[in-house]
Amino acid sequence: MKSLSFVATMIVVAVSSTMVTAQDRGESLFNQTCVACHTVGAGRLIGPDLAGVHTRRDESWLIDMIQSAQSLIDEGDTVAEALLTEYDGFIMPDQPLSVDDIRAVLGYIALQRGDASAVDEPAVEVKLTDLLPDNIQLGQDLFVGRVRFQNGGSACIACHNLNTGDVMTGGSLARDLTDSVPRLTRFGVDAMIANPPFAPMRVAFEGKKVTEQERAAIVDYLQFVDANQDGTEAQNYGAVLLQYGLVGIAVLLGFFFLLGQRGSKETVNHTIYKRQIKTA
Ligand code: HEC
Ligand code: HEC
Structure with missing residues (x-):
């Protein structure tokens, strides 16, 4: 009798400890490979909010979808096609995960369902006026090398x-990042740098993690760039031409070309920054 309950206890311990490891693995896989594009309960990023996805779709569809959204679309799966349209033609990159790994991730997602607080919490909004010129400058310096x-x-x-x-x-290998902050949110851009989900970018940062401080500076810089992109400045274009003249611009371009990567220190336009701060 005693030995029987001992065996039973051992089974319970063994089962619950594999559950814990599966859950941990699910969480760490999610944070390594999905977090740049998905939240669980905190809204849409590049991809849909995955809260409750295990109740909306069946497991075999989810496994197929996660392993290769492209194949599902090729097969004419109507749900995958609808998602593709909803997400402006962005196809989720194939995730090279085993069925067990995907089950672990789905398990982790399912466990987050009770976390309603995440949904209600407003996204932290950082105002342009809260950005520090030094951070913007560091972000630009890092961005350009x-x-x-x-x-x-x-x-x-x-x-x-x-x-x-x-x-x-x-470079033109990857997408222009001018409007990345409004499109992906600050959180999304940060997650993208911390855990790049795209092969070429992942390779560039393999074993070379960008630090939290560096990421924050780049995100600040990208938010600043969005607010000061050429399009926004278009009304002033005539005035700029008058100020510098076309020849001046040509000379400047040549100058920057010669300077190359060793360009001057203070290149974030502080006048633009100050004007922006005044009007923001
Ligand atoms: C590079 C961005 C990106 C990454 C990384 C990514 N996804 Fe996606 N995912 C998307 C997009 C975009 C869609 C919706 C459009 C489509 O691809 O058809 C999507 C759709 C999904 C769907 C279908 C959602 C629904 O409502 O039916 C699931 C499930 C999913 N992803 C799970 C995952 C999991 C799990 C991971 C990590 C292992 C992951 N995704 C990684 C971008 C991504
Ligand atoms: C070796 C090339 C490479 C480097 C270096 C690189 N990336 Fe990427 N990045 C990519 C590719 C490829 C993609 C995915 C395809 C695309 O968006 O065109 C991508 C995607 C992104 C995205 C998502 C774009 C979107 O809106 O869908 C962001 C944000 C991003 N990168 C930020 C950065 C930042 C910030 C750095 C510097 C810290 C960086 N990347 C360095 C290649 C690179």
Whole structure:
């Protein structure tokens, strides 16, 4: 009798400890591979809020979808096609996870359902006036590679362009980031840098984590760039031409070209910054 209850206890212990590890694995997988595009209960990012997704869809569909949204779309799955339309044609990249790993992630998502507080909590809104010029400057320096990342990751400009006169033209491998903050939210951009979900970017930062402070500076800079992009300045374009003249602009361009990556220190336009702060 005693030995029987001992065995029973051992089984309970063994089962509950595998449950705990599965849950931990689910959480860490989610934070490594999904968090840049999804929240559970805190709203839409690049992809849908996954709160309750296990009640909306069946498990085999979820496994297929997560492993390869593209294949489901190719097969003409109507749900996947509707999602694709809803998300402006953005196809979730294939997630190279085993069925067990996906079950672990879904388990983690299912456990978050009681967390209603996350839904009600308003997103932390950072006003333009709260941004510090020093942080914006650091963000720009890191973005263009004037200051190296502490852990040695590549400068963002190698792959991404910004629509702003302040920096040289960036790479065209990846999307232009001018409006990334309003599009993905500050949280989304931060998560994207902390855990890049796209292969080329993931490789660039493999084992070279961008620190929290560096991420915050870049997010500040990107928010600033969005508010001061060329489009916003368009009304002043005529005045700018009068001020500098076309020749002046050509000379300036040549100058920046020669300076290359070693450009001057104070390149975030502090006049623009101050004007922005006054009007914000
Ligand atoms: C690069 C961004 C990105 C990453 C990373 C990503 N997803 Fe997605 N996901 C999307 C987008 C966009 C959609 C909706 C549009 C589509 O792809 O059809 C989506 C859709 C989904 C859906 C369907 C939601 C519904 O309402 O039916 C599930 C489930 C899902 N993702 C789970 C995951 C999980 C789990 C991970 C991590 C293992 C993950 N995604 C990683 C962007 C992403
Ligand atoms: C080696 C190239 C490379 C580097 C370096 C790189 N990225 Fe990316 N990044 C990509 C690719 C590829 C994508 C996904 C495809 C796309 O968005 O065009 C991406 C996507 C993104 C996205 C999501 C874009 C969107 O709106 O869908 C953000 C935000 C981002 N990167 C920010 C950064 C920041 C900030 C840095 C510097 C810390 C950086 N990236 C460095 C290649 C790179």
